[in-house]
Amino acid sequence: MFWRIRVLAFYFTLSMFAVIMAVFLWLPVYFLNLGYNVRYRIAEIFSRIFIFLAKLLCGIKYQVTGIDKLPQDGKPYIVLANHQSFWENLFMQLIIPKHSWVLKKELFDMPVFGWGLRMLNPVAIDRSNSRSVLQILTEGQKKIEQGLHLIMFPEGGTVKIDRNVKFKPSAAKLAINANVPIVLIAHNSGVFWPKGFWFRKPGLISIRILEVISTKKYQDHDVRTLTDYIEERINKEKEILVRLTETNQ
Known part of the structure; x- marks a missing residue:
């Protein structure tokens, strides 16, 4: 029962911040049609508030390893990660420099968060549409x-x-076509915050930046091979993180 009270306190406090930001930041940005840099900065502020409140009120902490592996040349790259909860959507804003998303368009319908996503103009797809790829x-x-x-x-x-x-395979194909590297990330956020409204329990989420894959040597016929490698690499590390967490409980 106490745990649910903590979660409700988190969402209540977050909602208060969201209302304040909507009135003083999001609405002016929308009506004044301010540029992407301003919109991105607002999204970053909200993400930092979200992660901070999750830590303060719900005990959801995090630890990142391999941050030094991120490319530092300022050139674009594609980040591929496993997806277990809503938490990592916000967390990525903290470690990946100015970026965009490929996501399901139904996320636009989420209160507050969906409005913020729409401002950033991501690649919003309908998975049921055959032209989504x-x-x-x-x-x-x-x-x-x-x-x-x-x-x-x-x-x-x-x-x-x-x-x-x-x-x-669409991510690998895009990376090969655009000739940009791929950054692989694995985490275990779902142990503490599974899909849905309620957190499961407080704890330490582990995020590992695994490696950066150069796509220069790959061609179109290598898409499936590259995708299979990415799948194996991320899933293997995810399983290790989940197992270690459950062992230490």
Whole structure:
């Protein structure tokens, strides 16, 4: 019962911040049609508030390893990570420089968060549409040409910690076409915050930046091979993180 009170306190406090930001930041940005840099900065502020409140009120802490592996040349790259909860959507804002997303368009319907996403003009796809892959390749290429990093969840949606699904090849294909590196990230956020409204328990989320893959040597016929490697690498590390967490409980 006490745990649910903490979660409700988190959402109540977050909602208060969201209302304040909506009145004093989001609405002026919308009506004045301010540029992407301003919109991105507002999204970053909200993400930092979210992560801070989750730590303060719910005991959801985090630890990042491998941050030094992120490319420092300022050139765009594609980030691929497993997807277990809502938490990592906000957390990525803290460690990945100016970026865009490939995400499901129904996220736009979420109160507050969806409005903020819409301001950033991500690549919003409908998975039921057969042309979604083409949309990812064309719009994703444009984001990269604008100098933005791109974050994608190749599982195609949130996945429970005890399940593995086949990774979709569109991310690898886009990276090869655009000739940009791929950053692999694994985490265990779902142990503490699974899909849905309620956190499961307080604890330390582990985020590991695994490696950076150069796509220069790959061609179109290598897409499936590269995707399979990415799937194996991320899932293997995810399983290790989940197992270590459960062992230490």
